[in-house]
Amino acid sequence: PPMGPRRLLWLDRALDALSDTGLDDGQKFNATTVLSGYALTDATLTHSLGAGGKAPAARAKGAAEYGEVLTEVLDPATYPALSGMMRSGLLRDSTGWTEDADFRFGLDLLLDGIEALIARRAR
Known part of the structure; x- marks a missing residue:
């Protein structure tokens, strides 16, 4: 769960951004936590493939x-x-995997799904 003032502030801002979408509170919360989880997983992967504090020979080179x-x-x-x-x-x-295109593909996929959810709720 989001912990600490910065993560809670991000969560609050993301929820606010979805305020006029017609989504219910649970859907807003789930959408924001899915996006947050995606970003954190990508950052972890990027860090582990990048410097990550390990010697270059100890990690895959891409x-x-x-x-x-x-x-x-x-x-x-x-x-x-x-x-x-x-x-x-x-x-x-x-x-x-550190290229923006890889991250953007997943992010666009998630955002398209959230957009489709909003459109279904609007009907």
């Missing part, structure tokens, strides 16, 4: 290297979909 590692360790019988994606080279040409 999505391409991570994809190579997954290709080697995934059992296709246990992880058929993920293994197939990694073996196809899905991440080979990627410049990494």
Whole structure:
């Protein structure tokens, strides 16, 4: 749950931004916590792939290297979909997960869903 004055202030501002949407309080709260959770998860992933306080040799050097590692360790019988994606080279040409485009894709997906929810409530 949001704790501390800064996180609670962000939550309050996000709830206020949804005040005229027609969403009920539970929907507003859920929408804001989903967005917050997405941002925190992305920040954690970016931090762990970036400096993160670890020596460079101790971490993957971006999505391409991570994809190579997954290709080697995934059992296709246990992880058929993920293994197939990694073996196809899905991440080979990627410049990494720290690009804005990757974050924006997920954020836009969430915002489109919230927009659709607001439109359904308006009917």
